[in-house]
Amino acid sequence: xxxxxxxxxxxxxxxxxxxxxxxxxxxxxxxxxxxxxxxxxxxxxxxxxxxxxxxxxxxxxxxxxxxxxxxxxxxxxxxxxxxxxxxxxxxxxxxxxxxxxxxxxxxxxxxxxxxxxxxxxxx
Numbered sequence: 001x002x003x004x005x006x007x008x009x010x011x012x013x014x015x016x017x018x019x020x021x022x023x024x025x026x027x028x029x030x031x032x033x034x035x036x037x038x039x040x041x042x043x044x045x046x047x048x049x050x051x052x053x054x055x056x057x058x059x060x061x062x063x064x065x066x067x068x069x070x071x072x073x074x075x076x077x078x079x080x081x082x083x084x085x086x087x088x089x090x091x092x093x094x095x096x097x098x099x100x101x102x103x104x105x106x107x108x109x110x111x112x113x114x115x116x117x118x119x120x121x122x123x
Contacts, residue, residue: 002026002098002112009094009117016086016121022079022096022114030054030074033103035110036081038092038119048094049081050103057103064090086121093118 008020020036035050049060049070058070069082079096094117097110104110 002029002032004096004098004112004114006094006096006114006117009119011120011122012086014086014088014121014123017082017084018086018119020081020083020094020096020117020119022081024077024079024098029072029077032098032100032112034070034072034079035097035099035104036070036079036094037097037107038090038094039116040092043092045095045107047105047107050105051079052103059103059105083119086119088121088123091119091121 003025005023012018030053033052036048037045038048039045047061048064051058051070051072055072067085071080096114098112099110
């Protein structure tokens with residue numbers, strides 16, 4: 001079992017930046033691949049970024065590539081998402097998720113989820 005708690009969301013103007021955090025507790029954090037997903041009103045949950053067990057591999061959705069950076073600090077049991085050059089279309093609830101296996105883009109592959117943090121980007 002692993003428990004996940006996101007923080008760092010908020011309201012920001014277009015072009016601004018935010019850093020999301022996901023604090024993990026429970027079983028060994030470093031044994032999980034970690035992902036960020038987001039869900040906008042009326043839309044399905046979509047993949048944002050994923051990072052491997054020790055941060056050796058990262059993958060991004062095309063829509064955020066070059067603007068967002070996923071990272072992790074296994075000593076602090078924390079996952080991060082640095083978001084730069086934010087756009088109104090980035091507005092969504094952002095979720096972190098843990099997977100006891102390799103990296104995956106599919107939300108269905110993740111067994112543990114946080115409660116989400118709202119990110120709102122105004123134009």
